[in-house]
Amino acid sequence: MAARSATQRRFFVALGLSIALFVLAMLLCPLIGSVTLNLRDAINGVSPDTEIFFQARLPRVLLAAIAGGALAVAGVLFQALLRNPLADPYTLGISSGASLGAVLAIVLGVQGLWNLPGVWLFAFSGAILTLLLVLGVGSSGGRLSPYTLLLTGVSINAICIAAVLFLQNFSDFAQSFAIVRWLMGGVESLSYGELGSLFVVVMALVLVSFTQARQWNLLAVGELWGASRGVAVQRVLWTGYLCGSLLTGAVTALAGPIGFVGLIVPHAVRLLTGPDHRLLLPCSFFVGAAFLAICDTVARTVLSPADIPVGVITALAGGPFFVLLLKRRQQRL
Amino acid sequence: MRYGDATVLRDISLTLQLGEAVAIVGPNGAGKSTLLHILAGLQADFTGSCAMLGRDVRRWKRQDLARQVGMIPQSLVMEFPFTVEQVVAMGRNPHVSGMFETEADWQAIDDAMRLADCTALRHRDFRSLSGGERQRVILASALAQQPGILLLDEPTTWLDLRHQVEIHRVLATLSQQGMLVVMVTHDLNLASAFANRILMLADGALVADGNPCNIFTPERIQSVFGVQSQILHDASGVPWMIYGR
Numbered sequence: 001m002a003a004r005s006a007t008q009r010r011f012f013v014a015l016g017l018s019i020a021l022f023v024l025a026m027l028l029c030p031l032i033g034s035v036t037l038n039l040r041d042a043i044n045g046v047s048p049d050t051e052i053f054f055q056a057r058l059p060r061v062l063l064a065a066i067a068g069g070a071l072a073v074a075g076v077l078f079q080a081l082l083r084n085p086l087a088d089p090y091t092l093g094i095s096s097g098a099s100l101g102a103v104l105a106i107v108l109g110v111q112g113l114w115n116l117p118g119v120w121l122f123a124f125s126g127a128i129l130t131l132l133l134v135l136g137v138g139s140s141g142g143r144l145s146p147y148t149l150l151l152t153g154v155s156i157n158a159i160c161i162a163a164v165l166f167l168q169n170f171s172d173f174a175q176s177f178a179i180v181r182w183l184m185g186g187v188e189s190l191s192y193g194e195l196g197s198l199f200v201v202v203m204a205l206v207l208v209s210f211t212q213a214r215q216w217n218l219l220a221v222g223e224l225w226g227a228s229r230g231v232a233v234q235r236v237l238w239t240g241y242l243c244g245s246l247l248t249g250a251v252t253a254l255a256g257p258i259g260f261v262g263l264i265v266p267h268a269v270r271l272l273t274g275p276d277h278r279l280l281l282p283c284s285f286f287v288g289a290a291f292l293a294i295c296d297t298v299a300r301t302v303l304s305p306a307d308i309p310v311g312v313i314t315a316l317a318g319g320p321f322f323v324l325l326l327k328r329r330q331q332r333l
Numbered sequence: 334m335r336y337g338d339a340t341v342l343r344d345i346s347l348t349l350q351l352g353e354a355v356a357i358v359g360p361n362g363a364g365k366s367t368l369l370h371i372l373a374g375l376q377a378d379f380t381g382s383c384a385m386l387g388r389d390v391r392r393w394k395r396q397d398l399a400r401q402v403g404m405i406p407q408s409l410v411m412e413f414p415f416t417v418e419q420v421v422a423m424g425r426n427p428h429v430s431g432m433f434e435t436e437a438d439w440q441a442i443d444d445a446m447r448l449a450d451c452t453a454l455r456h457r458d459f460r461s462l463s464g465g466e467r468q469r470v471i472l473a474s475a476l477a478q479q480p481g482i483l484l485l486d487e488p489t490t491w492l493d494l495r496h497q498v499e500i501h502r503v504l505a506t507l508s509q510q511g512m513l514v515v516m517v518t519h520d521l522n523l524a525s526a527f528a529n530r531i532l533m534l535a536d537g538a539l540v541a542d543g544n545p546c547n548i549f550t551p552e553r554i555q556s557v558f559g560v561q562s563q564i565l566h567d568a569s570g571v572p573w574m575i576y577g578r
Contacts, residue, residue, distance in 0.1 A: 083412050214432065218423050220413050224406055227375055229478065230399030230427030275413035278432060 014273045018286040025290035026065065029297045030057045034304035059189045064296040064310065065289035066195070067187065067255045068265075070202045070247040072288025075262030076281055077209055077244035080220040081237060082146045088263040089248040092134050092153035092241075094127050095257035096160035098249060099183055101126020102256070103164045106178050107171050119182070120253050127249030130156055135241060144237045185258035185311030187296045194254075201250055206285060209243045212236055216277040258311045260318030261292055267325055341367045342379070342537045351481060354508040355515040356524035359534035360558055365517045366407065366486055368534065372515065373404040373484050385482070399427035403480035405471055405488050417454045417462070417470050421446055424477030445476035448503055450496070464491030472500065483507065485516040489523065501527045525549060525572050533557060545572050 031037060035052060042053035074089035082091065089095070101122035104110075110118030134156055138149035168179055190198075209216075215236045218226035227233045248262075265288040266280070273279045292310065295317060299310040342364040349355060349372075357365045370376035371383050374390035383390050385401065393401075403424070424445065425438045434442070446452045449472045454462065459470060468491050475483060483504070489497045505527060508514045518524050524531060525545040533541040533548060535557045541548045549572045554562045565573045 080413075085412055214426060214429065217415070217419070218426055221411060221415065221420070221423070222406075222409065224375060225409065225423075227395060228373055228399065228402075228404035228406070229423055229474075230396040232395045270414070274419070275415050276419060 011273075011279050014269075014279060014283055017272075018269070018283040018290075022065075022286040022290045025293045026061065029061045029064075029293045032297050033057055033301060056189055059192065059195055060187055060296065060300075061293050062195055063190055063198070063255065064187045064293040066199055066202050067251045067258065068261055068292025068295075069285040069289035070206065070251045071258065071262040071292070072265040072269075072284040073206050073209060073281060074244040074247040074251075075288075076266045076277065076284050077216070077240050078262075079266055080216045080277065081240045081244070082150055083220060083222070084146075084150070085267070086263075087150075088260075089244065090157075090257060090259070090262070092131070092149060092245065093156035093160060094130050094134075094245055094248045095252045096157045096164070097130025097133075098123040098127040098252040099257060100160045100163050100167075101129075102182050102253075103167050103179050106175050106182070107167050109175075123256075124249060124253035126160075127245075127252055130160070131242075131245040131249060135245075143234055144241065149241075181309060182256045184309035185256035185314075186299075186307075186309040187255050187258075187292075190254070198250060198254065202247060205243045205247050205250075206281075208239065210281055212239060213277040213281050216240070216281075217275070220275065220277070256309075256311065258292070258314055260314045260322070261288055264318040264322050264325070265291055267322070271325075342371075342534075345539045347532070347539065347542060349513055349515065351513045352508060352511050353513050353530050354505060354528045355513070355530045355532060356528035357515065357517045357532045357534060358519070358521060358524050359540075363534040364537045365534055368532075369404075369484050369486055369515065369517050372482075373402055374398050375404065396427045399478065399480075401480055402482045402484065403475035403478040405475050405483075405485040407486040407490075409467065409471060411460050414458050414460065417446075417451060417457050417459055418442070420459050420470055421451075421473045421477050424474035427478065441479055442477045445473040448476055449473035450499065465493055465496055468492055469496065469500070472503075480512070482513045483515070485514070487517055487519065489518070489520070497523070521549065521554075521574050525574070546570060549574060 030053060031039060033052070037049050037053055038046075039053075041049040043050075071089050075087075078087040078089060078091055079085055081087075084091075101124070102119050104126075105118040105122035110122060112118050113121055134149060134152050135144070138144060138152045164179075164183070168176060171179060215226065215231045218229055218231050219233065219236060219240075223233050223237075226236075251258075266284050269284045269287050270280060273283050292314070295313040296310045299308045299313045302308065345368065357368060359365050367376060371379055372390070374385075374393060377391045385393070385398075390398065421442050422434060422438070425434055425441060429435070429438060443452075446455065449469045451466065451469045451473050454466060454470065459467065462470065468488060472485075472488060475485075485504075489500055492500060501523065504514050504516070516524075516527070529544055531541065531543065531545055531548040532539060533553070540557060541553060549564060551562050551564060554560060554574065560576050562577070563575045565575065567573060
């Protein structure tokens with residue numbers, strides 16, 4: 001009994017800590033930037049503080065948070081589904097598909113549609129088409145197999161990247177710069193309406209995956225294991241792949257492929273919480289949101305007024321951390 | 334039952350009752366595991382029918398089936414650092430309706446760990462355990478499931494002598510209490526001591542079905558396994574086989 005309540009206490013401590021980290025990041029990140037702000041002036045509508053706070057920084061911090069949370073949750077899902085700790089939201093090639101769409105839009109100079117920029121529309125369509133292609137090739141008779149999916153994802157990744165490089169040959173200097181910039185992944189300021197729609201989509205997908213947290217535990221062990229213990233394996237697998245892919249696609253369309261968030265956040269959180277998805281999923285969401293918001297704040301301040309793509313920061317911060325993690329794991333084995 | 338072009342099982346017809354202790358024996362590739370998977374409802378791709386409580390196993394809802402049938406796989410490859418407690422708790426999955434286990438679930442988990450002698454391993458990382466310890470944890474997980482039918486695929490392969498004997502005692506007790514226990518095993522002596530019914534498979538066919546005394550004869554062991562043997566009987570009449578003479 002004592003052991004059990006200790007386990008539960010650890011659950012609540014970890015959840016509390018990640019929410020605290022998230023709240024702290026949300027409070028501090030909008031206040032930090034190349035221009036020092038007076039929060040009271042910003043709230044009282046004194047120009048230019050109010051414009052900088054509400055139109056430049058806050059939307060950007062919010063987008064970073066939504067994107068970070070979504071990518072971290074997608075990372076947890078793909079690691080469990082593919083039973084591979086090295087899987088991330090991009091393993092199935094969804095970001096490469098989105099990139100191909102975005103680059104196509106840039107090279108063709110596609111204008112927007114229904115008030116949405118052409119790059120977004122093309123990137124999201126690219127993500128969805130890739131998803132359909134990978135799931136179509138990777139399933140037979142409606143049944144999904146992790147190994148086929150993994151290999152299909154790797155192949156489609158390679159094809160899309162080749163196509164992106166091919167297209168880049170036909171771009172002028174400005175387009176080429178836009179392409180490189182997009183491929184590095186970055187967070188821009190969106191309108192509150194756009195943010196709201198993204199938030200609703202992301203939260204719906206995140207909540208659906210939370211409801212199956214107990215089943216993810218069994219699937220992370222094995223499909224036969226899950227099936228013999230009452231998991232409707234194929235239904236849960238499809239839900240997982242669709243949730244994870246749509247989360248990745250929606251975020252990548254708006255922010256480009258931001259690397260490492262979906263890989264290191266789940267690992268770092270797992271070190272604290274253990275592999276139980278009922279805790280791992282919500283904690284990863286909050287920590288991922290805080291992590292990307294902080295990385296983006298670094299990206300826009302460290303060389304201010306220059307603005308570094310956030311993907312560079314996550315890779316620089318995440319890469320060494322991940323190598324350390326692997327080294328530790330190696331030592332333990 | 335076919336895999337691609339190869340027919341794995343053919344013309345098998347049998348009825349199993351609650352309270353029976355059944356051992357499935359036979360040479361490699363005889364179809365033992367396949368038969369077990371069909372019984373567990375994990376192998377849907379076969380011709381014929383396999384019914385539990387009057388309904389085909391392929392038509393049961395997974396969760397309802399898992400409340401009745403527990404299954405212990407031959408092996409388990411673990412990628413994530415689940416603790417022993419978490420692995421055993423997964424056995425409660427078909428019974429838990431909300432997000433978390435209730436007090437009754439934890440009671441079942443504790444009881445199962447005690448029966449399979451793995452309470453002391455509770456907070457260990459499953460991946461750090463020895464083969465025998467893993468097997469006991471997996472058994473505990475199936476016991477936590479509290480099924481009426483327990484299917485085991487070579488459950489004692491990695492166990493030391495003491496734990497082999499102990500696990501068989503646990504399984505025998507469970508079957509006396511009314512559970513149907515079906516075990517695939519290579520150890521004929523163990524099958525003989527544990528089971529009151531032996532199913533002997535060879536090349537996908539059921540070549541013998543009955544109690545150990547009737548099944549284990551030197552002639553049959555010669556024809557099925559291609560091994561010479563001598564059969565002794567202990568005080569309670571259980572046959573024991575000595576091979577190679």
